[in-house]
Structures are given as structure tokens and as C-alpha cells.
Amino acid sequence: MRRVKVTVRSRPISGDRRTLYLDYYPAVRIPETMKMMRQETLGMYLYDKPKNQIQKRHNESTLAQAEAIRCLRVQAVINEEFGFLDKQRLNTDFLEYFRKETLMRNCSWASCYKHFKTFVGGKCTFAQINVDLCVKFREYLLKAPRFDTSAKALSVNTASGYYRKFRGLLAIALRDKLLQENVNLYLDRIDVKPNKIEFLTQQELLNLSKAPCEIPVLKKASLFSCLTGLRYSDVQRLEWSNIVPNLEGTGYNIRTRTKKTQAEISLPLSPDALELCGERSDGVVFIGLNRNMLNAPLRRWISEAGITKHITFHSFRHTYAVLQLASGTDIYTVSKMLSHKHVTTTEIYLDLLEETKSKTIGRIQIHKDHDPDAA
Template identity: 55%
Template sequence: MATKVKLRRKPITQGRATLFLDYYPPILDPETMKMIHKEYLGIYIFQEPQNEIQREYNADMLLKAEAIQAMRIQAVINEEFGFLDKRKQKGDFLAYFRSFLMKKDPKWKMVYAHFEKFTKGKCTFGEVNVDLCRKFREYLLNANQLKFSKKKLERNSAAGYYSTFRGLLKIAYRDKMIRENVNDFLEKIEYKDVKKEFLTAEELGRLAGAPCEIPVLKAASLFACLTGLRISDILKLDWKHIVPAQDGGYCMRLRTEKTETETTLPISDEALELCGERSTGKVFKGLERSMIQHPLQKWLKSAGIEKHITFHCFRHTFATLQIALGTDIFTVSKMLTHKNVSTTQIYAELVNEKKRESANRISLKKLVLKED
């Protein structure tokens, strides 16, 4: 039976009536999967017009309501029910954003905090458009840090935050929470080239030999140097993720948090030893993010390492040492779960730079001068 669309009215306060469309049989809302039989139009008329102005007003409003009725009849025939997402457009985009914070890495919390500040705590799905997103881009480029309010947000932090925000927009579009793929009209914030610090083989050896007040921090750090895993993936690494491999060794089956990539990575015997005795639950029990700040720097200093090394630099260390030892860049790229080999290329350039430095260390001119 074909659905009929009737224009009806319902008495409300102050002698007015609200106009609505009555669908019979009801139609299915594809979003809520519930049957809808009434659509209120937000149009009001006078029940008993008192003068010519009110009569003209009623006639005008009825014409508008009938025009909507005609569009709905056509939509019902074509089974195009996009008009039913009106309520969704009024939904709380910030609440939707918050729903991801426990599932994603801590950077999402920072992005949310900045976006909440930018929107003054209010934003509906209907307000998420190209103009708003471009303004948020400008906000990030000029914003101060939240924790240190007098310090400007670094460009690479702004670039990372905006990339995360665009990731959210992609999910919202996929979930049909926003009407258009606004990412198609947005420019990313370009990262500024910065020097990637890493440990040399000699420095890594010194660090491994230096005592650390927090054993689990030392084990996790050296594990990162041997596997290239990010801190987010190490924190959630579970014993069930470490399984026997077909070649007789062991491997890690995991889903990386940053890129959400399903991957199987081989793990060396030495790296496995750093995990300790096999158990259940988390591999590095007791490891906290707070440990990779001051405690890590204290341990590095005790090893005589003056470089500015963060936990993420252990990932750089893994990559550069692998390439320096002859591992091909494609394999290193797979081990790092990079989606594109070009991302890994920078580590090869770092190794070449070190080769250039070592080549220049032997100088015949300096040797001749010494003999004179």
C-alpha cells in the first residue's frame, strides 16, 4: 500500500494551530529504524483569523506547508527520506566527539579540549560545516597551549590536532552524522620539518647498561628500541597478543592505535625476554604515561645521554638502526606499520647523513698537517 501524506493541523496555545504532515502507513526512519507517522513543520496559523492581515498570513503559511507536502510526496515515491535527519542536525556534536575519547589515544582529549574552547562548549551537527572547520584551523594556528596558557601551541602540535579533528569528521560523515564530506574542502596544516632524534648503537648500549629506578620503564623503553612500537601500543600490549609464529619464534598480533592497522609483527628473543615471565593481562604491568616524562629523562641523564630524547625517539632509534644494519626500507616500513614507504624514507636520509659525517672524519689534509 502506497503511503499517503496528508496536511493536518493541531490546536495549540494562544488561538493558534500547528501544521504537521500525517504519513499513512508510517514510513521507516533509516537512522532510528523506527516508524514515523507525523512530521511537525514548525509552521503555525491562526485558528480563527480576526482580520485581513491574519487571513493573508494563514494563506501564506498554508501555501508553504502545501509546498513541503508536495516535496514529501515526491520523496516518499522515490524513497528518499533525507528530510528525516532534521533532529540529527540539532544533535550535540560535542557529545559525539566525547564518545571517542576513551577509545582513542590521549591526543584526542587535547583536540576535544581545544574544540570545546573554540566553540564555547556548544556545537550541533548542523553547525559543522566548511566555514566552522576552517575557522578552527585558524584557531589552532594561533592558539596558546592549554596547560601553559602563555606559550603558543607549536605548529606541529597544531598540525597533529587538526589531522585528528579531520579524522573525526571522516568518521562523522561515514556515520551519516554530517551531511557532506567537509574534508574535501579543507586544507591540512603542514608539519614543519624538525630534527628526528635517535640513539646511536653506542648510546643504546650505554642506556641498556645504566640502572633505572623504575624497572618496567626500562624494560618498556628497550622493548620500544627493539620493536619500534609506539607508547600507546606498548601500554595496551597484552600477553594474548604475543603468539607462536610459524617459523618457531614468536610474533605480536595487534591493532595499532594511531593508524588502526591490523598487523602481525615478529618479535626477537631479546625483546621477548624484556617482557618477563609469561602471564595474563598487560605485558608491562604498572607502566604509566607519567613515567615517560621526568623518570625517563632522569634515566637518560644517568646514562650520560645529553640529547633531547623522548619515548617516541626509541621508535626512531629502531628505524635508523635497522636501516644502518642493512634492513631494506620496505621491511622497516612494514615493521613500523607505515601506510606509505615515503614516510619511512626520512630514516634512510638520517642514516645517509650519518654516513656522510663518518666519511668526512678521515681527512688526509689533517693527517699530513699532523706529520708536519
């Protein structure tokens, strides 16, 4: 391996002076910008021909400072080559690093960042990231209140998701050579508790489609999710440009990239689903849809339909999966339509189907009465 040499050099500037700089040979890469650097200006100067003792002492002091900086840079280069960390890197702001990583990911990362920032009181460097701090953050998450309502603590599954993301961040920082050790080796994950998956039967879906809803766009978007399996995040940002004619020219498909997994999907639209979109236009399909509608307004509509289950917007995605399987669609196709990476993720719906098969036989529909025994 060829070693990098760092040398103090100078070049003439105005006023009979010489500016000092460091010369790297061969050039080194700057981690922050990923650019190669051959020279580093120090912002110091020497008198080319000192005229008195003051100027001579200035030259001596400045050269001593330049040499000290050169030694630090040599140490930093050695640390980089052999996988160590210098003190400057250890003092880097971990919170700022976390924030920047969050900007490239989904909203749950932002919530995790917000909790960690609260936990450390708004200050944390890489030097402070150790096993003890990470274990205490785990304990914090298991007792932390939700930001939207301090009266309730985070659910175990939410805490588990946040801690999983935090450990993922530690792995990224280790890859970037910003941590001294692989802290994850000594951390226990937070085990999740299995959630009860709620969904609508075919009859409940028909009842819901007939029940009045105080917010028309909420009703249309919800039923659309039941007919397509799209998550709320993808329904909300669906645009007319994502709805395109299929190759056969007999209907339309949705072509988009999912927000959660960034997977490219192409889903056929049934006539019922297309009708819910309304008259074709430009921009967003379900104009005005927002998360505030998913609380009280959604619960009132569900209650109006005579449904007593705890139904959330995500339950509509479960409804799509179960009713598709009940209608005879094979699990591999359903898995593809749900944009699951692994078919094992879709298999949970088979268990639900076995438990409630008699209630879910039949195709998904919302515009005509359905006799389950006729399927």
C-alpha cells in the same frame, strides 16, 4: 522514484477515544537508528463521539496540530530524498555529534574535541557550522594553550593534526547529510613544520642499557621498544596472550593490533627482547608502565647514560628503524615491521642513515660490547 505518502490515521483506544498516528507508505528509514518505520504515534487523541462543544473544539484543534505535524514530516521526507536539510536537523547539537565520533577514535580526537568545545563556549549546532567559524577555529588552534600547561601554546604540528581531524569530522557530517555545504572546499590546512628526528646510535643504546634507571619497568619497556619498534601505546597494553610461539617453533612472535592504525602485525621477538618481558604470566607484560614516567624519570635516565640528545619514548621507535636499516635489513621489511601503510613513510630513515652511517653500523643488541668497525 516512488514518493512516500504521509497520512494521518486513527485507531480506537479506551474511553470512547481514538489515538492519532502518521502512516508512511512505503516505510521510511530513521537515520539515528537505521530502522524502517511505517507508523509514528503522535501522542494525541480524539473523542470518538464528541458530546459537547468543548470536545468538538478539542477534536478540531487536535486535528489541526496533527495536520501541521504531517506537513513537517512530508517536508522532511522530501529533504531527505533530494539532499536538503530540514530545520530540525540544522538545530541538532554539533558538539554531541563530535563527542560521539570521538569515542570511536584515538585520544588526539578527544583533545581536538576539547579544544573545539572551549572555542565555542560549550554550545554549537550544525546551523552554526560555516566557513567563518571554521576559519576562526583554525586561528584559535594556532594560538591555543596546551591543556597540561597553559604556559605553552600548542605546537604548529599539533595544531595541524587537530585541524586535520576537525576537517575530517566535517567530511563525515557532510556524508551523513548534516551540513548544508562542503565547508572543507573553502578551508586552508595548517602546514606542518618538519621535526628533527632523534634516535640512538648503537653505542648510545648500549650505554643506555647499562645506565641505572630509577624505574625498572620504564627501562625494560624502553629497551623493548628499541628492539621491536613498537609505539608506547602498544608497549603499554601488550599482554602475554600477544606473545605466541612462531610457526617454526624456534622462538616467539608478537601478534597484536596497533592502537594508532588498527593494523594487524606479527613481529619476531629476539632473545634480548623476550628477556626484557620477564617471567611469563597473565595479563599486561609491562605492569605499572604509565605516561608520567615519560617525562622527568626518562630524562634523568637518558642523562645518566651520558646522552645529550632530546630523546623521547618515540625516539626508541626511530632507533629501531635506523639501526635495522644500518644492519642491512631492506626497507620493505622495515616498513612492514613498523606497520607503515606506505614505504615512503619509512624512507625518511634512509636520509638519517646516510647522514650518520658511520655511527650506526651494526646489529641492534644490548647485552654485549659492540665494535662498529667489526660489522
